[in-house]
Amino acid sequence: MTALASPLESLRGAVLEIGPGRHPHLPLDPNDPWIGVEPDQAAARWLESQVGGHRVTVLAVGAEELPVPTGSIDTVVTSHALCSVRDPAQVLREVLRVLRPGGRFTFEEHVGSPRGTVLRIAQDALSPITRLIDGCRVNRDTGDLISAAGFQRVELQSFTRPGPLGSAIPHVAGSAYC
Numbered sequence: 001m002t003a004l005a006s007p008l009e010s011l012r013g014a015v016l017e018i019g020p021g022r023h024p025h026l027p028l029d030p031n032d033p034w035i036g037v038e039p040d041q042a043a044a045r046w047l048e049s050q051v052g053g054h055r056v057t058v059l060a061v062g063a064e065e066l067p068v069p070t071g072s073i074d075t076v077v078t079s080h081a082l083c084s085v086r087d088p089a090q091v092l093r094e095v096l097r098v099l100r101p102g103g104r105f106t107f108e109e110h111v112g113s114p115r116g117t118v119l120r121i122a123q124d125a126l127s128p129i130t131r132l133i134d135g136c137r138v139n140r141d142t143g144d145l146i147s148a149a150g151f152q153r154v155e156l157q158s159f160t161r162p163g164p165l166g167s168a169i170p171h172v173a174g175s176a177y178c
Contacts, residue, residue, distance in 0.1 A: 011106075013074025016098060018063045018091065019081030022046060027075075030054045035073075037063050063091045066098055073098045078107045082142045084135035092149035099178045107146065108173040110161075112139040119167055143172035151176035 011027045016035045021043050026034050033055040038044040044060040059067060064087050076095045085091045095105050113119035123139035130136045147154050154176040160168035 011075050011077065014072060015075045015077060016066070016068060016073045017077040017079075018095075019078060019084070020047060022050075023079070024051055025077050025079065026051065026054050033057065035059060035068065037061060037066060039063075062086065063094060066094045068098045070097050071100050074100055074103055076103070076105045078105075078109065080109060082107070082109050082145075083137050083140050088140065088142065088145050089149070092145060096150055096178060101178055103178045105146075105151065105176040105178075107175075108171060109142045110138070110169055110171050111142045111158075113170050119170075122167075146172070146176055149176070151178065153177045 011025060012029065012032060013027065014033045014035075015025070015027045016037065017025055018037045020036045020038055021040070024034070024036055024047060030053050034051075034057070036044070036047050036051075036056070036058045038047060038058060038060060039062045041060055044058045047058045048056070061067060063081075063085050076099060082088050082091065099105065112123055120139065127137050127139045130138050143156055143158065147156065154174065156172050156174040156176075158170060158172050160170055163169035
């Protein structure tokens with residue numbers, strides 16, 4: 001898992017993070033701008049009050065219509081956020097729009113288990129409940145959505161993390177390039 005963490009630790013240039021919550025991934029250079037897109041008002045206020053020493057902007061909006069100029073961002077980051085957006089395909093279109101040519105979309109997301117598996121059946125049953133609690137769709141096929149979004153190149157790795165009752169929750173992580 002160490003190799004997967006390095007893209008999030010090496011952020012450079014203008015960074016836009018979708019859904020940072022209380023765990024933002026800031027650029028290495030504090031002079032590089034960081035934009036956090038955080039629709040949760042409490043988390044947005046917390047970010048504004050706590051993230052110092054960087055050029056920080058927090059936008060308390062959803063990610064389906066990013067109020068950011070086209071081609072103005074070097075790196076877009078998501079970490080366990082695409083499960084809870086209203087329209088992930090639209091969010092990915094916005095990611096492509098705001099990235100500069102050669103820009104990078106870096107992600108780590110939990111995803112739905114393969115269809116027909118016991119875990120997927122459980123995810124399908126639990127998804128309406130988790131969606132009501134925190135907006136998370138535990139059965140979303142986010143890796144497939146990223147692969148089909150129209151990036152020039154997608155580097156995606158699949159892995160699992162421990163979950164409830166001894167389950168192994170599938171994840172994808174990687175980068176996609178314009």
